[in-house]
Amino acid sequence: MPDTRKPNPARRNERSRQAILAAARELISEMGYARVSIEAIAARAGVGKQTIYRWWPSQGAVIFDSFLDLSRDAEGQGVALPDTGDIEADLKLVMRATVAEFADPRFEAPIRALNAEIINDPELAAQYREKLAGPVDDAKKTRLRSAQQAGQLAADADLDLVLEVLYAPLYQRWLHRSGPLTAEYADALVEVTLKAFRP
Amino acid sequence: MPDTRKPNPARRNERSRQAILAAARELISEMGYARVSIEAIAARAGVGKQTIYRWWPSQGAVIFDSFLDLSRDAEGQGVALPDTGDIEADLKLVMRATVAEFADPRFEAPIRALNAEIINDPELAAQYREKLAGPVDDAKKTRLRSAQQAGQLAADADLDLVLEVLYAPLYQRWLHRSGPLTAEYADALVEVTLKAFRP
Amino acid sequence: MPDTRKPNPARRNERSRQAILAAARELISEMGYARVSIEAIAARAGVGKQTIYRWWPSQGAVIFDSFLDLSRDAEGQGVALPDTGDIEADLKLVMRATVAEFADPRFEAPIRALNAEIINDPELAAQYREKLAGPVDDAKKTRLRSAQQAGQLAADADLDLVLEVLYAPLYQRWLHRSGPLTAEYADALVEVTLKAFRP
Amino acid sequence: MPDTRKPNPARRNERSRQAILAAARELISEMGYARVSIEAIAARAGVGKQTIYRWWPSQGAVIFDSFLDLSRDAEGQGVALPDTGDIEADLKLVMRATVAEFADPRFEAPIRALNAEIINDPELAAQYREKLAGPVDDAKKTRLRSAQQAGQLAADADLDLVLEVLYAPLYQRWLHRSGPLTAEYADALVEVTLKAFRP
DNA sequence: TGGTAAACGAGACGGTACGTCACGTCTTAGA
DNA sequence: TCTAAGACGTGACGTACCGTCTCGTTTACCA
Numbered sequence: 001m002p003d004t005r006k007p008n009p010a011r012r013n014e015r016s017r018q019a020i021l022a023a024a025r026e027l028i029s030e031m032g033y034a035r036v037s038i039e040a041i042a043a044r045a046g047v048g049k050q051t052i053y054r055w056w057p058s059q060g061a062v063i064f065d066s067f068l069d070l071s072r073d074a075e076g077q078g079v080a081l082p083d084t085g086d087i088e089a090d091l092k093l094v095m096r097a098t099v100a101e102f103a104d105p106r107f108e109a110p111i112r113a114l115n116a117e118i119i120n121d122p123e124l125a126a127q128y129r130e131k132l133a134g135p136v137d138d139a140k141k142t143r144l145r146s147a148q149q150a151g152q153l154a155a156d157a158d159l160d161l162v163l164e165v166l167y168a169p170l171y172q173r174w175l176h177r178s179g180p181l182t183a184e185y186a187d188a189l190v191e192v193t194l195k196a197f198r199p
Numbered sequence: 200m201p202d203t204r205k206p207n208p209a210r211r212n213e214r215s216r217q218a219i220l221a222a223a224r225e226l227i228s229e230m231g232y233a234r235v236s237i238e239a240i241a242a243r244a245g246v247g248k249q250t251i252y253r254w255w256p257s258q259g260a261v262i263f264d265s266f267l268d269l270s271r272d273a274e275g276q277g278v279a280l281p282d283t284g285d286i287e288a289d290l291k292l293v294m295r296a297t298v299a300e301f302a303d304p305r306f307e308a309p310i311r312a313l314n315a316e317i318i319n320d321p322e323l324a325a326q327y328r329e330k331l332a333g334p335v336d337d338a339k340k341t342r343l344r345s346a347q348q349a350g351q352l353a354a355d356a357d358l359d360l361v362l363e364v365l366y367a368p369l370y371q372r373w374l375h376r377s378g379p380l381t382a383e384y385a386d387a388l389v390e391v392t393l394k395a396f397r398p
Numbered sequence: 399m400p401d402t403r404k405p406n407p408a409r410r411n412e413r414s415r416q417a418i419l420a421a422a423r424e425l426i427s428e429m430g431y432a433r434v435s436i437e438a439i440a441a442r443a444g445v446g447k448q449t450i451y452r453w454w455p456s457q458g459a460v461i462f463d464s465f466l467d468l469s470r471d472a473e474g475q476g477v478a479l480p481d482t483g484d485i486e487a488d489l490k491l492v493m494r495a496t497v498a499e500f501a502d503p504r505f506e507a508p509i510r511a512l513n514a515e516i517i518n519d520p521e522l523a524a525q526y527r528e529k530l531a532g533p534v535d536d537a538k539k540t541r542l543r544s545a546q547q548a549g550q551l552a553a554d555a556d557l558d559l560v561l562e563v564l565y566a567p568l569y570q571r572w573l574h575r576s577g578p579l580t581a582e583y584a585d586a587l588v589e590v591t592l593k594a595f596r597p
Numbered sequence: 598m599p600d601t602r603k604p605n606p607a608r609r610n611e612r613s614r615q616a617i618l619a620a621a622r623e624l625i626s627e628m629g630y631a632r633v634s635i636e637a638i639a640a641r642a643g644v645g646k647q648t649i650y651r652w653w654p655s656q657g658a659v660i661f662d663s664f665l666d667l668s669r670d671a672e673g674q675g676v677a678l679p680d681t682g683d684i685e686a687d688l689k690l691v692m693r694a695t696v697a698e699f700a701d702p703r704f705e706a707p708i709r710a711l712n713a714e715i716i717n718d719p720e721l722a723a724q725y726r727e728k729l730a731g732p733v734d735d736a737k738k739t740r741l742r743s744a745q746q747a748g749q750l751a752a753d754a755d756l757d758l759v760l761e762v763l764y765a766p767l768y769q770r771w772l773h774r775s776g777p778l779t780a781e782y783a784d785a786l787v788e789v790t791l792k793a794f795r796p
Numbered sequence: 797t798g799g800t801a802a803a804c805g806a807g808a809c810g811g812t813a814c815g816t817c818a819c820g821t822c823t824t825a826g827a
Numbered sequence: 828t829c830t831a832a833g834a835c836g837t838g839a840c841g842t843a844c845c846g847t848c849t850c851g852t853t854t855a856c857c858a
Binding site for chain 5 (some may be wrong): 010011037038039040049050053
Binding site for chain 4 (some may be wrong): 430431432510511513514515516517518520523524526527531556558559562563565566567569570571573574575576577586587590591593594595596
């Protein structure tokens with residue numbers, strides 16, 4: 001009979017939690033996702049394996065949390081996009097930033113790891129949409145709605161679809177390494193998208 | 200001294216090759232990609248492990264080949280798209296077929312497995328572009344060029360970009376399970392793409 | 399800095415002590431010695447693990463105490479052997495009682511556990527001789543001295559040796575399961591021993 | 598589903614087998630039985646853990662085999678006792694040798710380990726009687742029968758009982774550390790036993 | 797057509813990591 | 828202050844697979 005008792009979060013050791021998430025990020029960057037084991041994370045974090053198993057159901061969940069942790073630091077909670085009134089300029093700025101982020105070697109391995117994990121784990125995918133993609137997408141949609149009111153975007157445009165047309169090509173090109181990710185490419189995607197959803 | 204001699208492909212046992220690829224596909228469908236091992240494939244195929252290691256460098260390569268095998272059966276060699284003269288109708292037909300394929304449970308697990316593998320393995324990604332995506336994309340681009348000549352598409356449109364705008368949103372939505380994949384969605388993508396690249 | 403303070407026995411919770419010893423006995427009988435853990439004893443006794451570690455240095459010590467506790471109940475403090483004047487009859491009575499005790503399933507597992515523990519733990523062996531075997535052996539030697547005075551036993555017989563010749567074969571046969579333990583066997587041992595140490 | 602396939606003994610690696618048994622003996626002598634783990638044996642032997650689990654069902658079985666291996670070396674196959682015609686002299690010789698063996702630190706820990714294991718494992722106890730104690734006892738009984746024919750021992754003496762009276766006190770005193778093991782003690786046991794079973 | 801070298805099935809091997817269990821220490825809350 | 832509760836770092840458990848390495852046993856070429 002496995003132990004089904006739930007641990008008491010109030011007594012959780014925050015130092016251990018941070019050490020585990022940091023170790024996970026470091027190891028993924030250093031050796032690539034496929035070679036990272038729970039044992040290695042525990043050893044690097046100076047933590048017992050059980051402390052990982054106690055709080056996370058799977059390795060994917062640890063990866064996810066380590067990534068969540070990273071984003072929280074980066075963003076704070078104000079995830080608002082710039083709004084200069086010029087939707088094209090604003091989107092290009094944001095898209096170019098995304099391109100730059102993908103080129104940063106510190107982000108490369110963990111983001112790839114997370115995406116690989118998401119593909120095969122629906123549970124994780126749901127969490128990803130809710131905790132990571134969701135808030136960011138909401139901020140983007142807020143900016144798009146502003147553009148709609150300014151008449152720069154069709155009033156009846158499906159904003160989820162707009163975001164997909166804008167971002168999915170970029171993500172796919174990066175994940176599949178099927179072409180160069182340049183500022184020009186980012187600009188082209190913005191222009192194409194705006195043309196597609198022009199009023 | 201390890202055995203560095205290369206095996207002689209002429210003497211390869213075709214029955215074993217087929218059994219291995221079939222076993223790989225079956226196991227991925229049955230138990231999910233993460234739980235499939237070389238041992239299990241060998242056992243299911245009634246084959247020694249060495250016979251797998253002799254001909255494939257990694258598990259990802261086996262998965263890839265099993266998938267390649269599958270596509271070859273499906274497509275034959277004539278990977279030409281319909282050309283009725285109406286690019287919108289033709290693309291909608293093809294996109295709806297893709298949506299249907301993604302809904303087929305026999306394809307679901309293996310395609311996901313392949314995509315997950317590609318994300319973390321540049322070598323495999325290159326093979327994927329060359330052997331699988333490449334031919335299909337070429338066929339699609341042939342159809343798009345025909346549309347350009349018919350004045351249905353901007354003559355200076357970057358066809359790789361067109362394909363990305365057309366397909367990436369669909370793939371991403373499926374991989375991330377971030378929304379329903381319907382015929383209407385397929386149609387919408389075609390319409391949006393054609394508007395974006397209208398002459 | 400570890401806590402090196404000694405606990406104050408005066409404040410010890412007798413209810414917990416009894417619960418621990420009882421739980422130890424029960425678990426050994428139920429699951430066999432090898433499978434009994436401190437965790438299980440603590441859980442069964444409804445006691446914190448620390449309460450066990452505070453008062454006993456090792457699992458062997460708990461087993462020992464649980465056994466000591468059991469014997470104390472059984473014997474009271476009057477550990478005197480019968481003295482009818484007939485040493486052979488008296489010894490046979492006692493030996494047959496020992497045989498019967500060994501056949502009692504409630505005693506089987508704990509006594510075996512204790513003996514296994516004693517073999518590898520000199521500290522525990524010393525305690526065993528002092529607290530458990532000692533008093534019983536003293537009582538037996540008192541009876542043997544009475545037999546010496548009655549001329550039924552050689553006056554210069556080494557009483558420790560007499561006890562060993564009398565009991566060791568019985569214990570060994572039981573521990574090694576190398577033969578049946580019957581009343582006849584008990585009788586034979588008494589007869590052989592008396593013959594060996596006849597005046 | 599555990600793997601129930603039986604390994605093929607014909608393909609067993611004798612070098613590994615020897616290394617495991619030697620490592621087990623060494624570790625028991627060095628750190629005491631209680632502290633020896635399968636992991637440590639595998640590491641010391643330069644062997645995978647699975648190679649141990651493949652061929653032995655339990656740690657006790659490894660210990661037992663390592664001991665069996667040791668005895669085989671020591672005895673060769675001729676386990677015959679000396680027969681000078683003087684049973685008392687011959688037995689004293691053998692008993693003194695046993696006492697000396699118990700004092701040899703190379704034997705101390707493994708023999709204790711084996712005895713502790715035997716107490717709680719009936720399966721192992723049976724093997725012990727058959728493979729280790731049995732042949733030795735047979736040799737001893739052969740010598741005792743010779744003494745019976747020479748009229749030095751009661752013709753109707755139960756030889757198993759004779760052996761128990763002779764050896765059990767010695768074993769028990771050693772296992773329980775309840776007294777010194779000297780040549781004099783060995784002699785005394787022989788004298789007592791012969792007196793007990795005198796014709 | 798019979799000999800021989802390869803590929804084959806089988807599976808044992810030295811390993812790594814798994815996920816679980818229990819250890820003995822520690823911290824917290826409550827009586 | 829002792830206690831029940833239980834999280835912690837540690838490390839062994841027994842299992843699953845890894846990729847390599849023999850073992851015989853088919854196969855298929857070639858002499």
